[in-house]
Amino acid sequence: MDNKIEGYIANGDNIANLVANNIYNPISAIGEIDANFYDADGTKVNIELKEEEINNTMYITEIKISGDGTGMDKLALDNLKNIGDSNKKNKLITDKFKRRMLGSFGIASTAFQRLGSTMDIYxxxxxxxxxxxxxxINNDKSCLFSQVKYLEKCSEVNFESGCTFIIRNCRIKKTSLLGIKDGRPSLQKEILKNKLSYLPISKNFKITLCGEKIERFEIDKDAFSINIDGKIDEKNINGTIYIAKEAIKNKHYNGIYLKIDNRIIDWNIYDDIRGKIGTPGSVTAKIHGYIIADELREYINASRDGLTDTYIKESLVEFVKRNIAIINKKAKVYYQETNREQEQETNQQQGQETNREQEQETNQQQGQETNREQEQETNQQRGQEKTITVINISEEKKEKRKEKVEKKIREKNKDLYRLGIKFCYEPENEQEVIVVVSQMCQEDLLDFQIVQLNSKASTDGVVIKTDGTLAFLEFEKTLNNFFEHGHVYTDVDKIVCWDADEEKTRKEIGKYVSRYGMCIESIKFENDYIKFTNKDESIYKIKLYIISKIIKKL
Structure with missing residues (x-):
């Protein structure tokens, strides 16, 4: 009996379809096609999108990607049907610019299937x-590859050498790529721009999207930074982490990313450690950095959003985690000293100006006799007037506050009063919401008890539920504040607020999705929960407590 073991027998069309639909999305597919121009020693890539209205909906129906470089010869074009077979595996460095090749999986030819059903290659x-x-691509997902043709005349490639890819029959909704709404670019275009900027953009490699130049994000040069280096499994890693003075405007660059061969890997390492180190949201909005790990290139997964080796990945997360606390403390000291120096400089300038003014005044008064006693008496009178004014202002503020409080006492919240809550007034801020909720917990009116409060942590508090399990809770005056403050939704199990302004909440949710749109597909309300649907189709739910509504039912 022959015991010879044979290899897999695969259906190439099915594999191509599986690869395209499980590794790429429309945005990453465009980025992967662009990466091939970099590997071909290209210097410029241009992306054009053709729009068409179909049944009152705007669609991207055609995508044209063209650029210079070495171009593809007949052998390379014929090899497009060979999935997983890339000549880049044997040739890792380009000829002209000596670039390290970005691709080596041999699957980029399947990327266009996430965009359209036909691709013309010139x-x-x-x-x-x-x-x-x-x-x-036929309806049954089978692929038809034409024979390579030689064209005598064609204007599709306007370079001495290079390629043009025209992907047709796209039927991609315009909002999912460009996201133009009411004449304004929305989140998806920003995602596409940032995904393209993850490629090694430089003076020798430029990308334009619909005429707009793609540029890499650069943090403020005055931001606090620290260099870190180390080894993981005997492989060298190093990087720079920044903490800006103000929140970083480009939300897609919040975090710490892996950079391999000058290409940013779409994995925010900081997301994996944020919940473990308890840094406040203000720091999360200011942190930015890269870990350069060229020696880890063999561990990049095919979708370029992480590593395949769990041990390497966890070791890298732990390496960054160890450094974050130190960096945050040093950043605080740095900005305190910077503020102090700026304040001293300002005081010096003000002092110099004051001396200049006094000198001018003295020069004007030369030759005049000054009555010191009168001047002292005048200064005393001024001091008395100033003291009286300050006292009057303080008394006035106190009187106004007393009037406001007396009105609040008269206008008790009937539901809180009925339930025996001693602080039976409508809360004016988050702190007063906490007071109301604490007293409701004492009366067992809610399905949890507060066990810890910490305003400096990533969430306001920890509660114990009736089943004995713990949950993380965030307090807000109104629900829209949660989205406005940019809290990380996966850090929170419960949101407790006094009320919910639907219009403001809807508006803030739009901004929130713009911030976390790289992972959030949609946010919806279902009964007493807020349902977050992620890009990977996973679902995260936060239980919502609107106190003003709850007390009416008790």
């Missing part, structure tokens, strides 16, 4: 010959 090498190949 290629020109250093010779004057233009090559053409067409790929069609």
């Amino acid at each position: 290629s020109k090498t250093n010779s004057d010959t233009m090559l053409y190949k067409n790929i069609i």
